[in-house]
Amino acid sequence: MPVVRLADGELNYQLEGPAGAPVLVLSNSLGTDLHMWDAQMPAFTEHFRVLRYDTRGHGHSLVSEGFYSIEQNGRDVLALLDALDVAKAHFCGLSMGGLIGQWLAINAGERLDKLVLCNTAAKIASPEVWNPRIDSVLRDGQAAMQALRDASIARWFTAAFAAAEPAKVEPVVAMLAQTSSQGYAANCAAVRDADYREQLGAIRAPTLIVAGSADPVTTVADGRFMAERISGARLLELHAAHLSNVEAGEAFTRPVLDFLSH
Template sequence: MEQQLNTARGDFRIALSGEASLPALLLSNSLGTTLEMWKPQVDELSKNFHVIRYDTRGHGGSPITAGPYEFKDLGEDVLAIMDALEVDRGMFCGLSMGGHTGLWLAIHAAERFQAIAVCNSAARIGTVDGWRERAAYLRQGGVSGMHDLAKSAPSRWFTDQFIAGSPDIVKQMQQGLENVSPEGYAACCDALATSDLRGDLPAINTPMLFLAGLSDPVTTLLDAQQMQCLVSTSQLKTIAASHLSNIEAPHEFTNIVSSFLSQQKFSN
């Protein structure tokens, strides 16, 4: 069920699946996508969880406020969504930017989460200059800049084999990126430029899953290994895919995340 949810931090586009009596699971999208990116996971996850998908600020039907954003903003948005839905404590799974949001939540709002899955992400994603250059390019180029970005996205998102074998899915993802607000995207680039959570990782004591794509050029296996070494309550799993691993290898991704979350559901 899709709806606009009124929260203390604005109206967010969300979609709810699964019985409300089940443990709550929030799914957080990657940069340049919307809650539709989780379609391959919804049916299976909603058997055991009350799945809450949402468009991150700057994306889709959620607030497109002027930047720069910080991950404090994106993390507090999650908490506001939980509050509006009267979810005191839940689970969280995010990919790339969404995974970094999960790290922020594990550091700053651990009491609200039973377990967090951080997928295809890192405690420091990219470089300050790289993100600032991309943000400036999109603010200047607007919609045209988003079209240019979409043309180059597949090589960052997927393996060559997947691009060749699943052109319709790749095209659909590119079209979704083209429709993202240039300012919203740029403001999230600002957040990525300034966020470095590496020094905070040893303080995390929430059960964590780090899931890495073996062919991911954006957030690498080494990034995941370094996080796993610093978080004593974490485990590391790998998947034969690139950056958007939940789309390239949906069954494997869903099985790994579902298994991890189900274990935590009964253990604490």
């Protein structure tokens, strides 16, 4: 597997698609890895050089000490782009990946072409949600990750989809059970501490916001809040819970491709 060597470890990535095509970066949610985008890859690689990576603390990337920040994760993306000699790219991130996208658009906007923010918010939940989760994961390790895996099904997917499509649900929730408990807790802290509500107006990249009508984590109201504050942003509402790219499938892939291609 290709890796980029950062100062404190290795960032795992995959680069697929035509060599001369525009680069599209895909950023995973908390508790998943780059394979959460597998369903999009056949369509996306027809049009783009697709760069997927495992966020620090996830998949095959480094698990460094201490709590992380979204800025740290954003700087990892910039290091990845620099290492691959990519001056500018489209960016599509879901949930935590969407927070990373917001940080990049606010702080390194010159590196982005178009921005897709999926199932995310300018601020996701509160410390009252995150702190008990961090404590339990640090205390119980991988046993806590297994418990979170079971609980995540109801947050990530509608009950109807989970019942009808276990072959699509199971590989994704399995990613959570396999995520490093230390890396997961460190990224929970990053999400907990991120708040871009007052900075959204600085985003200049053309932006598409994707929200799930049945998402209990980052709601349509969260999407509308971002759309109202990012100049020219479009809001796409899909019938899905939190992982809309998996649940909505083609209904996600087609409009995202259309937005990025025109």
